[in-house]
Amino acid sequence: MAQNIITFHNVRKEYDDQVVLKDVSFEIEQGKFYTLLGPSGCGKTTILRLIAGFIEANQGDIRLEGKKVNDIPANKRKVNTVFQDYALFPHLNVFDNVAFGLRIKKLPKKQIEQKVKDVLRMVQLSGFEEREISEMSGGQRQRVAIARALANEPEVLLLDEPLSALDLKLRKDMQYELRELQQRLGITFIFVTHDQEEALAMSDEIFILNKGEIVQSGTPVDIYDEPINRFVADFIGESNIVKGKMVDDYLVEFVGKKFECVDGGMGKNESVEVVLRPEDIQITSPEKGKMHVTVDTQLFRGVHYEIVCLDEEGNEWVVHSTRKATEGAHVGLFFEPEDIHVMRFGESEEEFDARLESYEEEQEG
Amino acid sequence: MKKKINWPNIYLFFVFILLYLPIFYLIFYSFNSGGNMNHFSGFTLENYQAVFEDKRLIGIVLNTFLLAFLSALLATMIGVFGAMMIYYTKKRQARNTLLSFNNILMVSPDVIIGASFLIFFTFLGIRLGFSSVLLSHVAFSIPIVVLMVLPKLQEMNDSMIDAAKDLGANAWTVISKVIIPSITPGIIAGYFMAFTYSLDDFAVTFFVTGNGFSTLSVEIYSRARQGISLEINALSALLFLFSLFLVIGYYFISQSNMSKKQRRLRKQHEEVAHIL
Amino acid sequence: MMTKARRVYSIPYVLWLLLFVIAPVLLIVYQSFIGMDGSYTLDNYKTYFASSTYLRMTFNSVLYAFLITLIVLVISYPAAYILNKTKHKQLWLMLIILPTWVNLLLKAYAFIGIFSMHGSVNHFLEFIGIGPKQLLFTDFSFIFVAAYIEIPFMIMPIFNALEEMNPSFISASVDLGANAWQTFWQVIFPLSLNGVKSGVQAVFIPSLSLFMLTRLIGGNRVITLGTAIEEHFMVTQNWGMGSTIGVVLIIAMLAIMLVTGEKKKKRRRAN
Numbered sequence: 001m002a003q004n005i006i007t008f009h010n011v012r013k014e015y016d017d018q019v020v021l022k023d024v025s026f027e028i029e030q031g032k033f034y035t036l037l038g039p040s041g042c043g044k045t046t047i048l049r050l051i052a053g054f055i056e057a058n059q060g061d062i063r064l065e066g067k068k069v070n071d072i073p074a075n076k077r078k079v080n081t082v083f084q085d086y087a088l089f090p091h092l093n094v095f096d097n098v099a100f101g102l103r104i105k106k107l108p109k110k111q112i113e114q115k116v117k118d119v120l121r122m123v124q125l126s127g128f129e130e131r132e133i134s135e136m137s138g139g140q141r142q143r144v145a146i147a148r149a150l151a152n153e154p155e156v157l158l159l160d161e162p163l164s165a166l167d168l169k170l171r172k173d174m175q176y177e178l179r180e181l182q183q184r185l186g187i188t189f190i191f192v193t194h195d196q197e198e199a200l201a202m203s204d205e206i207f208i209l210n211k212g213e214i215v216q217s218g219t220p221v222d223i224y225d226e227p228i229n230r231f232v233a234d235f236i237g238e239s240n241i242v243k244g245k246m247v248d249d250y251l252v253e254f255v256g257k258k259f260e261c262v263d264g265g266m267g268k269n270e271s272v273e274v275v276l277r278p279e280d281i282q283i284t285s286p287e288k289g290k291m292h293v294t295v296d297t298q299l300f301r302g303v304h305y306e307i308v309c310l311d312e313e314g315n316e317w318v319v320h321s322t323r324k325a326t327e328g329a330h331v332g333l334f335f336e337p338e339d340i341h342v343m344r345f346g347e348s349e350e351e352f353d354a355r356l357e358s359y360e361e362e363q364e365g
Numbered sequence: 366m367k368k369k370i371n372w373p374n375i376y377l378f379f380v381f382i383l384l385y386l387p388i389f390y391l392i393f394y395s396f397n398s399g400g401n402m403n404h405f406s407g408f409t410l411e412n413y414q415a416v417f418e419d420k421r422l423i424g425i426v427l428n429t430f431l432l433a434f435l436s437a438l439l440a441t442m443i444g445v446f447g448a449m450m451i452y453y454t455k456k457r458q459a460r461n462t463l464l465s466f467n468n469i470l471m472v473s474p475d476v477i478i479g480a481s482f483l484i485f486f487t488f489l490g491i492r493l494g495f496s497s498v499l500l501s502h503v504a505f506s507i508p509i510v511v512l513m514v515l516p517k518l519q520e521m522n523d524s525m526i527d528a529a530k531d532l533g534a535n536a537w538t539v540i541s542k543v544i545i546p547s548i549t550p551g552i553i554a555g556y557f558m559a560f561t562y563s564l565d566d567f568a569v570t571f572f573v574t575g576n577g578f579s580t581l582s583v584e585i586y587s588r589a590r591q592g593i594s595l596e597i598n599a600l601s602a603l604l605f606l607f608s609l610f611l612v613i614g615y616y617f618i619s620q621s622n623m624s625k626k627q628r629r630l631r632k633q634h635e636e637v638a639h640i641l
Numbered sequence: 642m643m644t645k646a647r648r649v650y651s652i653p654y655v656l657w658l659l660l661f662v663i664a665p666v667l668l669i670v671y672q673s674f675i676g677m678d679g680s681y682t683l684d685n686y687k688t689y690f691a692s693s694t695y696l697r698m699t700f701n702s703v704l705y706a707f708l709i710t711l712i713v714l715v716i717s718y719p720a721a722y723i724l725n726k727t728k729h730k731q732l733w734l735m736l737i738i739l740p741t742w743v744n745l746l747l748k749a750y751a752f753i754g755i756f757s758m759h760g761s762v763n764h765f766l767e768f769i770g771i772g773p774k775q776l777l778f779t780d781f782s783f784i785f786v787a788a789y790i791e792i793p794f795m796i797m798p799i800f801n802a803l804e805e806m807n808p809s810f811i812s813a814s815v816d817l818g819a820n821a822w823q824t825f826w827q828v829i830f831p832l833s834l835n836g837v838k839s840g841v842q843a844v845f846i847p848s849l850s851l852f853m854l855t856r857l858i859g860g861n862r863v864i865t866l867g868t869a870i871e872e873h874f875m876v877t878q879n880w881g882m883g884s885t886i887g888v889v890l891i892i893a894m895l896a897i898m899l900v901t902g903e904k905k906k907k908r909r910r911a912n
Contacts, residue, residue, distance in 0.1 A: 381737075
């Protein structure tokens with residue numbers, strides 16, 4: 001089993017009486033790609049800055065490789081950061097920027113030159129040593145920033161929304177490159193972003209944060225398929241969310257009908273919320289459909305049509321379909337029991353995990 | 366929290382002491398009945414009374430303020446249009462040249478400005494007096510107005526002007542209804558700086574003033590050369606009070622002039638302040 | 642449409658540029674070639690370069706300006722640095738600026754009292770047993786008062802440079818392992834150099850020309866380029882010679898601007 005390289009235990013951070021991190025605890029394993037995902041102001045950058053040592057926690061333990069580091073200054077920690085604005089020193093050229101940390105360590109000149117050459121090759125910037133930072137494009141600066149951080153051979157690389165300043169095409173390319181780099185180097189990456197697509201594409205593990213708390217953590221697939229609450233369901237991907245009632249285990253009622261589902265372990269007739277992903281719904285004839293709706297509007301999105309339907313109660317149902325629909329037509333919506341995902345109100349992550357485990361065992365047994 | 370001696374703040378404290386001690390020294394002795402700045406013999410307001418009874422001095426004070434008011438006004442008008450001219454000069458090379466010329470009077474030593482203006486006025490046959498001093502003050506205040514207004518023009522959203530033109534405004538309407546209102550903070554700051562430049566100037570005025578006309582600075586200089594007179598102390602206390610008001614006014618102007626970027630930077634600085 | 646309006650509103654500014662910026666500079670150069678009798682001559686320059694008095698005066702003036710600038714820089718940099726870290730720094734900065742709005746002559750006048758034979762400093766010297774000293778009309782008093790007056794003009798540009806600096810440079814430096822000292826010398830100081838340069842400009846040039854200080858504080862012992870110009874224009878009425886020294890002052894000014902100007906050359910790594 002991989003070793004925990006970073007542990008947070010009830011870490012709390014306040015600014016002027018405003019709590020930005022509410023007693024957060026988590027573990028980060030060696031060699032994985034982690035993403036801290038959340039809207040702005042959720043505390044994700046605060047976590048990063050706590051790990052780097054730029055700010056101090058008001059409460060709680062932060063451990064790096066098992067050692068408490070609360071009082072260890074940033075320059076003594078074996079983590080390095082790629083900053084959102086890159087923070088490349090404008091008075092130094094590419095070589096000097098990358099060599100900055102190595103010179104601080106007073107490595108021999110030959111070794112510095114070799115190391116800088118190596119990391120620049122790693123980020124595909126061989127031959128750019130003598131360039132000034134002002135002569136580099138946004139994407140190239142990004143790579144210099146990564147090279148500068150990697151030159152120090154950190155145990156953990158922290159990346160603070162490093163792709164946000166790049167255009168879409170470049171951003172996609174960099175996602176592949178970062179993922180590939182992490183797998184090649186085998187060190188831990190902690191990546192902060194508010195872009196859910198980026199998080200899903202790159203991560204081994206995602207932590208979703210909201211209002212200073214970790215709402216849910218897990219692999220991209222787990223989080224996408226089993227969002228714990230409305231916030232996560234809304235934040236990750238697109239969702240149709242309606243109010244419902246859990247009639248019994250594996251039977252949920254919404255829009256006035258009962259549907260078979262795969263969730264259980266809740267109280268009888270408990271009020272819940274139901275999520276259906278737009279891509280899980282198919283449009284069929286009214287007879288074959290489990291639900292009857294009217295097509296309201298549709299937009300062509302390139303890969304698919306985004307079709308907005310209204311049911312009798314006036315709920316909106318967004319459907320992604322490769323086939324065009326007719327506006328104003330009465331159609332049926334079809335979905336499988338496993339496409340229905342039921343969420344309880346105010347359920348914590350531990351309760352959620354425990355419940356999932358309990359009825360999954362039941363099903364297997 | 367550990368209690369330790371905060372050396373940086375102590376240092377800053379001493380710098381402030383150094384900066385203010387002479388000023389407060391002056392003001393302190395303005396209440397001295399002893400007639401010198403060596404020994405405080407007793408409290409009196411006589412020196413202030415003397416200032417207000419000195420008709421010549423009051424006249425000079427009024428002259429000085431009238432001069433500052435007028436020269437700042439003229440300099441602001443010319444400077445605003447100058448800033449617009451520089452801003453709308455599209456060729457980078459030409460614009461930089463214009464800016465360099467604009468800044469010549471900013472960096473020139475006062476004596477050079479004074480001496481060259483003296484030659485200039487004599488050359489043109491302009492009689493030395495109020496008009497030559499006024500022209501000089503307008504001249505050396507223009508560049509600071511330009512420098513205060515230019516950033517505001519650069520911050521201005523250019524599509525606003527296109528929008529105004531699109532809606533049928535002619536050039537003068539665009540200037541008076543769109544450009545001028547959006548650079549008003551810069552104009553006020555420029556006027557303010559021009560006003561204080563004029564008020565503070567000694568060297569240039571000294572060169573071009575001739576015999577009939579005098580400003581406060583020139584008067585203080587000639588009195589100070591004769592030795593200590595506590596009337597000057599009383600006057601300086603009054604002027605200090607006035608500067609204090611000006612500074613408070615300037616503080617509010619500069620606060621509203623601060624760009625968003627500066628505010629953001631300021632916040633970030635507070636965050637890294639503890640590191641070093 | 643705009644170009645016509647522009648031509649009209651540009652007139653006063655262009656007139657100002659021609660009459661009050663370009664013409665005076667040309668006139669002072671022209672005047673420097675005019676002798677006492679009003680004829681064209683090179684005598685002024687000949688006199689200047691032949692006279693050890695003028696050359697020594699120029700050298701002393703530059704030396705004084707250099708000393709003043711150095712002292713002001715040493716005092717101001719830490720002050721600006723600390724100022725940038727305080728809370729409510731705008732307020733503190735205003736307090737630094739406030740003394741510059743008190744008329745320079747009043748500040749000089751204050752020092753006449755402070756440094757005088759029976760003034761406060763001498764009271765103090767007497768009290769600690771050193772005994773009164775002649776302070777006024779010495780090199781020391783001139784340098785001290787000039788430095789006192791110039792300090793805010795050095796603090797402001799350095800403060801601005803420090804404030805404009807992206808704070809994540811500091812985070813990045815620490816992140817890469819540098820301690821506070823290394824971060825200061827390798828990141829903060831080089832990045833604030835432009836502020837230092839403009840501060841040096843703002844202090845050095847006036848220090849060459851503050852004739853009223855040399856008159857009031859330095860007595861007639863300290864003579865700077867500025868004093869010499871004032872002397873020739875206002876006292877001896879030898880405008881030609883005064884202009885010649887003016888040209889020397891302009892050249893000194895250009896030299897210091899060249900040294901402290903922003904360099905556009907590309908820095909190459911020294912191998």
